Amino acid sequence: MTHLSSPIENLKNHYTVVIIGSGYGGGIAASRLARAGQQVCVLERGKEFQPGEYPNTDTKAVGEIQVDLPAKRIGSRTGLYDFHVNQDINVFVGCGLGGTSLVNANVSLQAEPRVFADKRWPQELRDDVDTLVAEGYRRAEEMLKPNSYPEDFPPLPKLQALEKSAEYLNENFYRPPINVTFQDGVNHVGVEQKACNLCGDCVSGCNNKAKNTVLMNYLPDAANHGAEIYTQVSVRQIERQGDRWLVHFQLLNAGQEKFDAPTMFVSADIVVLAAGTLGSSEILLRSQQAGLALSNQLGHNFTGNGDVLAFGYNTEQKINGVGFGNRPLDEPVGPCISGIIDMREQPRLDNGMVIEEGSIPGALAAFLPETFATAGRILGKDTDEGLGDRLKEKLREAESLAHGAYTGAVRNTQTYLVMTHDDAAGQMYLENDRLRIRWENVGKQPIFQRVNDRLAEATRPLGGTQIPNPIWTNLFGHDLVTVHPLGGCIMAEDGAHGVVNHKGQVFSSNQGTAVYENLYVSDGSVIPRTLGVNPLLTISAVAERCCALIAQDRGWTINYNLPSMPSDSTPTAPAKIGIQFTETMRGYFSTQVKDDDYQRASQQGKKDNSPLQFTLTVIADDLEHLLNDPNHPARIVGTVTAPALAAEPLTVTNGNFNLFIQEQDQKKTRQMRYRMHLTTEAGQTYYFEGFKQIHDDRGFDIWSDTTTLFITVYDGDSSNTLVLGKGILKIQPVDFIKQMTTLKVTNAANSTERLQALDRFSRFFAGTLSEVYV
Numbered sequence: 001m002t003h004l005s006s007p008i009e010n011l012k013n014h015y016t017v018v019i020i021g022s023g024y025g026g027g028i029a030a031s032r033l034a035r036a037g038q039q040v041c042v043l044e045r046g047k048e049f050q051p052g053e054y055p056n057t058d059t060k061a062v063g064e065i066q067v068d069l070p071a072k073r074i075g076s077r078t079g080l081y082d083f084h085v086n087q088d089i090n091v092f093v094g095c096g097l098g099g100t101s102l103v104n105a106n107v108s109l110q111a112e113p114r115v116f117a118d119k120r121w122p123q124e125l126r127d128d129v130d131t132l133v134a135e136g137y138r139r140a141e142e143m144l145k146p147n148s149y150p151e152d153f154p155p156l157p158k159l160q161a162l163e164k165s166a167e168y169l170n171e172n173f174y175r176p177p178i179n180v181t182f183q184d185g186v187n188h189v190g191v192e193q194k195a196c197n198l199c200g201d202c203v204s205g206c207n208n209k210a211k212n213t214v215l216m217n218y219l220p221d222a223a224n225h226g227a228e229i230y231t232q233v234s235v236r237q238i239e240r241q242g243d244r245w246l247v248h249f250q251l252l253n254a255g256q257e258k259f260d261a262p263t264m265f266v267s268a269d270i271v272v273l274a275a276g277t278l279g280s281s282e283i284l285l286r287s288q289q290a291g292l293a294l295s296n297q298l299g300h301n302f303t304g305n306g307d308v309l310a311f312g313y314n315t316e317q318k319i320n321g322v323g324f325g326n327r328p329l330d331e332p333v334g335p336c337i338s339g340i341i342d343m344r345e346q347p348r349l350d351n352g353m354v355i356e357e358g359s360i361p362g363a364l365a366a367f368l369p370e371t372f373a374t375a376g377r378i379l380g381k382d383t384d385e386g387l388g389d390r391l392k393e394k395l396r397e398a399e400s401l402a403h404g405a406y407t408g409a410v411r412n413t414q415t416y417l418v419m420t421h422d423d424a425a426g427q428m429y430l431e432n433d434r435l436r437i438r439w440e441n442v443g444k445q446p447i448f449q450r451v452n453d454r455l456a457e458a459t460r461p462l463g464g465t466q467i468p469n470p471i472w473t474n475l476f477g478h479d480l481v482t483v484h485p486l487g488g489c490i491m492a493e494d495g496a497h498g499v500v501n502h503k504g505q506v507f508s509s510n511q512g513t514a515v516y517e518n519l520y521v522s523d524g525s526v527i528p529r530t531l532g533v534n535p536l537l538t539i540s541a542v543a544e545r546c547c548a549l550i551a552q553d554r555g556w557t558i559n560y561n562l563p564s565m566p567s568d569s570t571p572t573a574p575a576k577i578g579i580q581f582t583e584t585m586r587g588y589f590s591t592q593v594k595d596d597d598y599q600r601a602s603q604q605g606k607k608d609n610s611p612l613q614f615t616l617t618v619i620a621d622d623l624e625h626l627l628n629d630p631n632h633p634a635r636i637v638g639t640v641t642a643p644a645l646a647a648e649p650l651t652v653t654n655g656n657f658n659l660f661i662q663e664q665d666q667k668k669t670r671q672m673r674y675r676m677h678l679t680t681e682a683g684q685t686y687y688f689e690g691f692k693q694i695h696d697d698r699g700f701d702i703w704s705d706t707t708t709l710f711i712t713v714y715d716g717d718s719s720n721t722l723v724l725g726k727g728i729l730k731i732q733p734v735d736f737i738k739q740m741t742t743l744k745v746t747n748a749a750n751s752t753e754r755l756q757a758l759d760r761f762s763r764f765f766a767g768t769l770s771e772v773y774v
Contacts, residue, residue, distance in 0.1 A: 004219055004229050019271075025523030026099065028140070028218050028543040031227075032547035033547060035560070044231045046096035055080070068083065068085065070436070078095060089304055091482055105358060106211060108179055109533045112532065146178055148176065148178070149335060158333070161315070161462055163339060191220050196211075200333025204362075235249045238519070263649070281299050285430045286430065297510075305486055314397060316462060320334075323361045323362035334359070353418055353447075369409070372400070379470060420450075469481060486525070575621075576622045577753065583615070587727055590604040627659075634658075635656060638652045656676070670768060687721065
């Protein structure tokens with residue numbers, strides 16, 4: 001499987017455009033600005049998942065869950081399923097290359113025109129509804145390829161059940177356009193896709209290449225046009241530095257956090273924040289705390305897009321609403337959402353709503369029988385009565401409890417996803433450097449009771465028990481859960497009413513219309529109100545408009561021609577087993593001593609209170625090559641803190657590490673070598689060289705040799721420039737213990753391969769030391 005992301009060690013220190021996030025906003029910005037001929041870099045917090053790599057069992061799914069609780073975080077920060085638990089409203093989003101598009105239900109519907117008539121939108125955007133916004137919708141549809149579930153595909157029980165509910169409600173029912181492919185072939189950006197196999201696992205990640213996530217269109221298109229994509233990079237904040245932007249980030253899953261390492265940074269002429277409603281708001285809030293002047297409206301006007309999740313449990317008809325996970329395909333489930341009851345055309349816009357049917361991922365199947373049976377007893381409201389009906393319901397429930405989710409009551413359970421209109425009055429803020437949301441009594445807004453009543457009516461013709469979202473109860477204070485968070489960086493006429501202008505440019509103060517010309521937000525956070533329907537297509541249309549205006553303002557031309565193809569048609573070689581580790585070394589550095597007397601330099605540095613320390617991640621992408629060819633370098637990324645060079649930490653780029661270089665004519669001597677460029681926040685570059693001398697002297701010196709680094713820093717970008725200073729760094733025992741916990745094997749297919757690689761590396765390391773010292 002060809003991956004789009006590049007190794008983090010290839011990251012340059014400056015780009016024309018840095019895009020933070022890779023969902024609909026970020027993917028579109030990457031595609032369009034790369035098509036405009038610009039040097040584009042995409043930074044994504046999550047991992048890259050390609051079809052075939054998404055969890056399809058309960059064990060794998062649990063391993064990809066991260067939960068941000070009020071008191072602490074649980075799980076990996078790169079987990080695919082990202083839950084944010086708050087007192088009033090909880091949020092679920094996706095974390096990975098492609099953002100929430102990886103785990104959403106694919107529905108591509110335009111907002112009704114009355115939504116854009118709302119004066120919360122800037123006048124300039126309202127003036128563009130029939131021009132640039134309409135063009136944005138068209139461009140997005142051209143790339144995402146939405147289409148309805150085909151009439152000639154197998155009938156879907158859950159779709160038929162929703163149609164039955166619509167008939168009972170006497171409301172408009174149809175099959176909405178969804179971003180799913182229903183035929184095999186190579187798509188318009190050169191990606192092979194397969195026809196939907198109707199497995200129902202859309203929201204845990206499509207393993208069948210059928211779901212038209214951003215990973216299937218905009219992102220490969222961006223790569224086709226030269227954009228660089230990096231994953232597992234968590235952006236912390238952005239900072240203005242002269243005429244550039246500094247994007248401060250942490251590497252995830254590298255172990256640098258164990259050493260409390262400072263952030264790295266990359267600079268850019270233009271930054272496009274597209275980290276999603278939660279991510280973009282959090283980054284700007286942190287940047288504001290660090291001194292970036294922004295509107296005080298930042299974080300306000302959060303909305304859950306009126307989302308409601310509920311169930312019609314244990315109905316009288318088969319639903320087949322549970323995906324198949326890793327089970328053999330049986331009766332079709334179908335795409336997660338394939339039908340809609342559209343009740344938006346109400347006299348009052350905010351009274352409108354849509355009801356869509358859904359499917360639950362097969363990876364969760366094992367948990368469903370007991371969960372639904374308990375929720376039904378405690379929260380459920382049976383929509384039909386009678387002793388005979390009650391007996392049948394009990395028998396179906398017993399069947400599910402005995403034989404699993406694909407039988408009985410759970411097999412007959414309809415999942416509902418509703419979107420309506422809330423008051424968009426939530427607020428995001430930072431607490432202990434973590435994003436929180438407050439929105440008192442949001443679930444007690446009258447619209448949610450109306451939704452609950454309509455769902456009870458929708459369940460009645462199916463003869464089931466209506467179960468509301470379990471947290472939307474008196475017990476939990478009528479809290480809500482949303483999968484469509486919007487707002488926080490909303491568009492407005494000026495800084496007194498919003499965070500960005502109609503183009504997405506960020507206001508530079510709390511009043512007036514002045515903006516940072518080269519700082520944009522382009523994702524769901526700019527939407528100033530509920531949309532009343534699945535938001536992905538409207539977010540995409542607004543993002544397309546933003547890109548068109550970025551190009552127009554700078555005289556760039558975006559080439560929209562399709563198809564596009566990868567520039568290199570050579571099949572990508574399978575990733576080889578690699579190894580990486582992170583280490584911290586500390587010591588002293590002197591600009592007074594420039595000869596090879598490292599000990600004197602270190603002593604002078606200590607006397608002058610001139611410390612130097614680094615935290616570096618060493619990455620070898622081919623373990624066998626590293627071990628068999630001493631001249632084959634691993635790569636280095638990280639940070640250096642040296643007050644003699646710069647007040648702020650320096651970022652390492654173009655770093656190389658050699659494990660054991662044999663000195664010429666010295667069979668009993670080896671060197672570990674470090675070579676890297678250091679860049680200051682002001683843009684100054686230094687060149688760093690270091691070596692560890694592995695040689696058997698009198699006494700026990702193996703620890704000293706392997707943990708002592710002799711360093712030279714040059715005042716330029718190579719060793720051909722003037723020597724700036726010298727010093728010595730050492731690994732402290734406590735840091736060495738931490739370093740051992742960061743040692744990991746990459747690209748291993750399973751735990752056996754991983755253990756074999758660790759054993760191979762350990763034997764080589766120990767064997768080489770034995771040759772020298774024994």
